Amino acid sequence: MPTPQAWESFAHASDVGVRGRGETLERAFENAALALTSVVTDPARVAARESVRIECEAPDLELLLVDWLNAIVYAMSARGVLLTRFHVELDGLRLNAEAWGEPLDPARHEPAAEVKAATLSGLEVSRGDGGAWTAQCVVDV
Amino acid sequence: MDLSLLTRLEDCAWRLEPRGRMRVPAVVYGDEELLAEMDPRVLDQIGNVAALPGIAGAAYVMPDAHVGYGFPIGGVAAFDPDRGGVVSAGGVGFDISCGVRALTTGLALAELEPKKKELADLLFQSVPAGVGAGGRIRLGAAEVDDMLAGGARWALERGWGEPADLERTEDKGCARGARPEHVSQQAKERQREQVGTLGSGNHYLEVQVLTEVRDPRVAAAYGLREGEVVVSLHSGSRGLGHQIGTDYLRAMTLAAREHGIELPERELACAPARSEIGERYLGAMRAGINCALANRQVLAHLAREAFAKLFPGSELRVLFDVSHNTCKFEEHELEGERRALFVHRKGATRALGPDHPELPEDLRAWGQPVLIGGSMGTASYVLAGTREGGERSFASACHGAGRSLSRNEASRRFGGREVVDQLAARGILIRAGSKRGIAEEAPGAYKDVARVVEATQRAGLARIVARLEPVVCVKG
Numbered sequence: 348m349p350t351p352q353a354w355e356s357f358a359h360a361s362d363v364g365v366r367g368r369g370e371t372l373e374r375a376f377e378n379a380a381l382a383l384t385s386v387v388t389d390p391a392r393v394a395a396r397e398s399v400r401i402e403c404e405a406p407d408l409e410l411l412l413v414d415w416l417n418a419i420v421y422a423m424s425a426r427g428v429l430l431t432r433f434h435v436e437l438d439g440l441r442l443n444a445e446a447w448g449e450p451l452d453p454a455r456h457e458p459a460a461e462v463k464a465a466t467l468s469g470l471e472v473s474r475g476d477g478g479a480w481t482a483q484c485v486v487d488v
Numbered sequence: 489m490d491l492s493l494l495t496r497l498e499d500c501a502w503r504l505e506p507r508g509r510m511r512v513p514a515v516v517y518g519d520e521e522l523l524a525e526m527d528p529r530v531l532d533q534i535g536n537v538a539a540l541p542g543i544a545g546a547a548y549v550m551p552d553a554h555v556g557y558g559f560p561i562g563g564v565a566a567f568d569p570d571r572g573g574v575v576s577a578g579g580v581g582f583d584i585s586c587g588v589r590a591l592t593t594g595l596a597l598a599e600l601e602p603k604k605k606e607l608a609d610l611l612f613q614s615v616p617a618g619v620g621a622g623g624r625i626r627l628g629a630a631e632v633d634d635m636l637a638g639g640a641r642w643a644l645e646r647g648w649g650e651p652a653d654l655e656r657t658e659d660k661g662c663a664r665g666a667r668p669e670h671v672s673q674q675a676k677e678r679q680r681e682q683v684g685t686l687g688s689g690n691h692y693l694e695v696q697v698l699t700e701v702r703d704p705r706v707a708a709a710y711g712l713r714e715g716e717v718v719v720s721l722h723s724g725s726r727g728l729g730h731q732i733g734t735d736y737l738r739a740m741t742l743a744a745r746e747h748g749i750e751l752p753e754r755e756l757a758c759a760p761a762r763s764e765i766g767e768r769y770l771g772a773m774r775a776g777i778n779c780a781l782a783n784r785q786v787l788a789h790l791a792r793e794a795f796a797k798l799f800p801g802s803e804l805r806v807l808f809d810v811s812h813n814t815c816k817f818e819e820h821e822l823e824g825e826r827r828a829l830f831v832h833r834k835g836a837t838r839a840l841g842p843d844h845p846e847l848p849e850d851l852r853a854w855g856q857p858v859l860i861g862g863s864m865g866t867a868s869y870v871l872a873g874t875r876e877g878g879e880r881s882f883a884s885a886c887h888g889a890g891r892s893l894s895r896n897e898a899s900r901r902f903g904g905r906e907v908v909d910q911l912a913a914r915g916i917l918i919r920a921g922s923k924r925g926i927a928e929e930a931p932g933a934y935k936d937v938a939r940v941v942e943a944t945q946r947a948g949l950a951r952i953v954a955r956l957e958p959v960v961c962v963k964g
Contacts, residue, residue: 356896357896358894358895358896358897359894359895360527360554360555360891360894361554361555361556361561361890361891361894362895363894363895363896387619406742410738410741413738414738417734420730420734421674421678421731424678424727424730424731425674425677425678425680425727427620427622451619451620453618453619453620453621453921457921457922457923457924458618458619458620458688458921458922458925459619459688459899459922459924459925459928460619460688460689460895460922460925460928461618461619461687461688461689461964463582463583463689463730463733464582464730464731464733464734465734466557466582466737466755467557467558467737467741467753467754467755467757468557468755470754485557487557487581487582487583487730488688488689488895
């Protein structure tokens with residue numbers, strides 16, 4: 348059986364979904380963040396030149412995923428950066444992360460769309476039979 | 489959508505009787521074909537809306553509806569605060585007060601043609617569009633609050649616009665009851681450089697030509713003439729509105745439970761209108777509306793500047809400015825009784841009929857202009873609100889074409905360059921920052937807006953006044 352992709356976007360009626368997979372919850376969250384960046388531009392085009400620290404806490408894992416992705420949306424929107432490498436540490440329902448990227452350069456990154464928000468649609472954080480985690484939701488563009 | 493679940497009331501009106509937890513029926517507007525193509529989940533979503541506390545009358549689905557977040561896009565629902573009614577962040581969505589503003593130019597297409605390319609380049613250069621395009625205006629913290637309290641009026645005070653613009657803007661350019669203090673610092677931070685920016689996705693600034701007058705009397709009253717150039721822009725409350733949506737959707741998801749409201753979908757996030765969080769949301773959401781109104785006011789000013797350079801003496805007059813993601817406190821007559829209701833329009837345009845006291849005097853006899861944006865390369869329409877729309881849909885109409893293909897599918901099927909070339913062959917100039925963005929917004933990815941407005945008219949929600957075709961389109 349082919350290994351499923353670590354991250355991907357998936358079709359949604361009017362917007363787009365982002366999905367990350369991983370052997371651990373942390374990796375699945377990191378990969379979901381990469382899928383989020385891919386909605387804007389190819390993550391391979393973004394250099395990991397500077398870092399941003401992100402912390403959040405939520406009452407459940409699903410809201411934690413949404414908070415995490417929305418913290419990245421906020422960094423893109425308010426700080427004008429694109430992020431391409433992520434390191435997530437989870438302590439229960441508390442997330443500590445460092446993310447690396449660089450300021451958005453429209454000419455080089457050719458951003459396709461601005462993400463308005465990570466939504467609660469198609470929201471799922473689950474563990475499959477093989478033990479691997481999937482973290483996904485739809486983002487509004 | 490399974491039509492056998494619905495009772496046909498009229499040519500373009502279908503009723504879903506209350507089932508399950510629904511407190512009121514739902515009414516779906518559209519012709520057989522539009523409804524047959526509509527995602528069946530739209531019915532589930534409107535059924536969930538109809539189950540929310542304090543819902544009044546019925547929940548409505550517009551002909552361009554598609555699946556949304558909790559509420560369907562193209563959903564209208566009103567809640568009575570005196571009967572436990574709710575306000576819902578999900579019922580407004582992330583792009584608070586996203587809407588369309590149209591301006592007449594007094595120019596004939598023949599006058600524009602020789603300078604079309606120059607105009608396209610100048611508009612693309614002067615109207616910040618796309619991801620990461622900062623505006624020319626940078627606001628300090630206090631100024632952000634002033635903007636959130638003042639809306640388009642704030643923009644006018646800063647010299648971006650004319651007093652007549654406000655008369656032709658919903659709420660006269662300023663939503664009352666805005667409470668900037670209920671808007672998070674993060675939301676304000678996202679807006680500091682985004683005033684006067686178009687955004688991306690389906691947002692645009694278009695130069696259009698009026699190709700068909702369908703109702704000559706109303707068109708004349710609106711100042712619309714065949715062959716004349718019109719400027720339309722579609723944008724919303726930018727990063728600030730998106731963050732308010734994010735903040736309150738989360739907060740209301742958690743608050744609903746505390747208020748004993750069981751949500752079938754988390755995104756129906758709502759709270760009683762008369763609760764602390766309900767009131768905080770209303771104050772913040774109205775500030776979001778003002779942000780959108782200020783933004784479109786500044787964008788119109790940028791368009792005016794560009795036209796003044798190339799067409800000295802041209803006068804861009806606001807035909808109207810409509811919002812299609814809002815919650816407004818309005819009076820409606822329901823079974824012979826006047827009731828004050830929180831009307832949510834998610835992907836639906838307010839469409840006031842003739843004689844409505846909120847309309848400016850010179851439009852009052854004709855009804856509110858209802859601006860329906862197409863997608864890139866397709867037609868747009870001007871409609872007029874009807875009297876019967878008041879009872880049929882709390883005075884609401886459709887808002888656009890709606891997607892028929894997902895973004896992923898569109899970018900697989902179309903190439904950005906190819907789309908630009910095909911449109912250029914039809915005389916339509918596209919200016920956009922991203923090829924993939926163009927592919928995702930290709931005309932073939934949207935439903936036919938003509939069918940949507942025809943069904944809207946047949947349903948009695950609004951009357952078609954004129955059709956506009958694009959000439960230049962600036963995309964984010």
